[in-house]
Amino acid sequence: EIVLTQSPGTLSLSPGERATLSCWASQSVSNNYLAWFQQSPGQAPRLLIHGASSRATGIPDRFSGSGSGTDFTLTISRLAPEDFAVYYCQYYGGSPFPFGPGTKVDIK
Amino acid sequence: EVQLLESGGGLVQPGGSLRLSCAASGFTFSSCAMIWVRQAPGRGLEFVSAINGVDGSIDYADSVKGRFTITTDSSSNTLYLQMNTLRAEDTAIYYCAKGTVRQGWDYWGQGTLLTVSS
Numbered sequence: 226e227i228v229l230t231q232s233p234g235t236l237s238l239s240p241g242e243r244a245t246l247s248c249w250a251s252q253s254v255s256n257n258y259l260a261w262f263q264q265s266p267g268q269a270p271r272l273l274i275h276g277a278s279s280r281a282t283g284i285p286d287r288f289s290g291s292g293s294g295t296d297f298t299l300t301i302s303r304l305a306p307e308d309f310a311v312y313y314c315q316y317y318g319g320s321p322f323p324f325g326p327g328t329k330v331d332i333k
Numbered sequence: 334e335v336q337l338l339e340s341g342g343g344l345v346q347p348g349g350s351l352r353l354s355c356a357a358s359g360f361t362f363s364s365c366a367m368i369w370v371r372q373a374p375g376r377g378l379e380f381v382s383a384i385n386g387v388d389g390s391i392d393y394a395d396s397v398k399g400r401f402t403i404t405t406d407s408s409s410n411t412l413y414l415q416m417n418t419l420r421a422e423d424t425a426i427y428y429c430a431k432g433t434v435r436q437g438w439d440y441w442g443q444g445t446l447l448t449v450s451s
């Protein structure tokens with residue numbers, strides 16, 4: 226069973242800065258079935274990235290995903306005010322579809 | 334347009350039962366997988382159960398196995414989660430989502446809150 230770890234737990238940045246979030250898997254992720262979600266307060270999760278690097282429909286190009294195997298990265302090139310939220314990675318290649326513990330991006 | 338609308342949450346006593354519903358529209362139910370994910374207050378996202386519309390396979394988290402049952406009604410495009418023997422630790426917002434092998438869980442409902450308390 227794959228276990229996902231995310232780092233850092235909290236990232237304090239200013240609008241316009243670059244955010245780099247990491248996700249590590251305990252074993253290699255098959256077919257790059259790794260997704261990133263954004264969750265704003267009081268909102269449902271929103272799919273940002275699937276297949277480790279493909280943006281979901283309607284996602285701005287300031288969001289990008291990279292990585293393979295066990296190491297994955299979500300980059301937000303220039304933080305917009307609405308990007309301050311919690312970000313989760315998830316392996317969707319099979320049950321139990323684990324989520325990482327999340328990285329909170331807050332305003333410095 | 335894909336829409337998912339959960340309902341059925343509420344306050345239940347420990348040991349009680351409840352059924353959650355997720356009304357789906359805008360896609361072909363039988364060609365997708367559906368999932369229930371929950372989020373306890375102030376906590377992260379946790380897989381609960383999933384059902385594959387293509388082959389009918391079903392999975393449960395160990396924490397709910399034997400207590401929760403996931404089903405679908407293709408005639409009404411509705412996903413259900415029957416929850417029995419509820420515990421305080423089942424208190425959470427429950428989200429339904431649709432998914433595909435290629436894109437993962439791509440559309441989510443807004444969630445329904447279950448509170449288990451005496």
